Amino acid sequence: MAGPVRASEEGLIARYFAPLAGPGADGLRDDAATLTPSPGHDLVLTTDAIVAGVHYFPDDPPASIARKALGVNLSDIAAKGAVPRGFLLTLALPDDWTEDWLAGFSSGLGAAAAEASCPLLGGDTVRSGGPALIGVTLMGEVPAGAIVRRNTARIGDRICVTGTIGDAALGLRLRLEPDASWAGGLDPALRAVLADRYLHPRPRLAAAPAVRRHATASMDVSDGLAGDLAKMLGAGRSARIDVAAVPLSEAARRACAAEPGLIEAVLTGGDDYEILCTVAPEAFEAFRTEAEAAGVPLTAIGTVTAGDAPPCFAMTDGTTHVFVAGAFSHF
């Protein structure tokens, strides 16, 4: 039986990935790339992989998969207050990969990379022997010493998030249960908002300069607000969160109105890719003004408190709630 015609690894790289190569990548003809931070800057490095059937649906559009693989890494860079400089790609393909898939993937990757001014610098393509895995290592830069760390919040700081929380988690639920009763009141446009938030992370790169200037600690929300907040606080710090202040999209508000229990999915679901950060109370207004001037809504949702208890969520019904296994874990 004649299988599909397959190009060599070199042929695939030349056709699909060399057009995405940036300066220092030598057209992807070498085994290594060069990168030099701007004078007076540190490089900021992060790596995240996504796996078919674990982090995305195998039948998602390949351009969307590529956008997610890059986006989850750009989101980490933005949360650190950094500007992207370039990335390396590890592409582990299943045995049934097709050139059509690869063409869609590289096209989506190129578009997302161009939007973020973050060129491809190199990579490796291998057989996965199982599902596809897409690994990205992303390099950004910050002025020397200016990276915003995760475990550096101060007691009394206000806790903020960009954008809205929970849309991606609801989008995933809707994907798994399209006929869920809570979704009955959502028109197609609102359903599409939720589906899109799950499929396409929107890394908050525009907020990075404001985060760098004002945030005392920062991370992105990838594994759910409740669990990631606990990770950000670390030992000796806790938090009180006013759930009524957590910013929800119109779609999420309607979903929670139809089924109030969904607020737990909003607070613990993953894939938000918003920035969660802390700021001194007196700096909050300036921070919010700068973020919004950059097109990124910023909302205060609570306060850092002393102690080792898990963050306490004041619910809208007057009860308080603690999420013990707060984070959705892909692992």
Place this chain on the structure above:
Amino acid sequence: MAGPVRASEEGLIARYFAPLAGPGADGLRDDAATLTPSPGHDLVLTTDAIVAGVHYFPDDPPASIARKALGVNLSDIAAKGAVPRGFLLTLALPDDWTEDWLAGFSSGLGAAAAEASCPLLGGDTVRSGGPALIGVTLMGEVPAGAIVRRNTARIGDRICVTGTIGDAALGLRLRLEPDASWAGGLDPALRAVLADRYLHPRPRLAAAPAVRRHATASMDVSDGLAGDLAKMLGAGRSARIDVAAVPLSEAARRACAAEPGLIEAVLTGGDDYEILCTVAPEAFEAFRTEAEAAGVPLTAIGTVTAGDAPPCFAMTDGTTHVFVAGAFSHF
């Protein structure tokens, strides 16, 4: 049925990987690390992944797998004339991973990283949904502009290799066919040499300064000498290789004496992780002296010629040979 007790991803990182973390990694408590090249230096970036059942045997010792994952990347950095600075790890684990495996893996990784002065800076741990995949992104540095590229050989240059060629390919054959007739004359120590060369790449970091000073083009031999040579030459350049000059270990010499056809495996098999490079004829002796002073044997095996033909190998029997599909491909 009670499964094995599994720690959270954070618990695994704290136990097995945080002890390997270098400066800038913030104890692996953050989603990003910082790295700044030495003044006047460029960072050199490379990424290579290895997959169970594709690039190594699933039952290889986990410490050996870790050493290979790091070693194949260190080898790229050495071939570019660079000094390692740190690495990021993507660990995609199969569903049947065990803590014992992870303990062995992190122990081997830590030892190899310490030998190379190349600390862990960050990483990501995911479920692979199939075989294990270990991806490493390695950062090294060279004086600004001094990276030795792959496609920059000049016609008339001498072609050199470090160490010996073909041992890993024979080690792999011996692993697959322990009773092969050609291996009958090899005593246990020589068999062990071949097996070890397959299992444990020895990246030629010590040769990097000499490569940087003298080589006109350079890459590491990972997919077989014949194919990698063709890749290094690129368009407009070919080569004549004197097979009698290709450096063989005692074990490989005996194997080829017992079965002369094995020379093809020597020349086209993969996993050598030696440096293949070119040098101006008048600079060869100085290059060799410096490499050997650093403990790395360097041998001239041929000459860069003009033209687009594949490299021509002058065999010891007086015939010439061209390897059309010269490289072993993992893909």
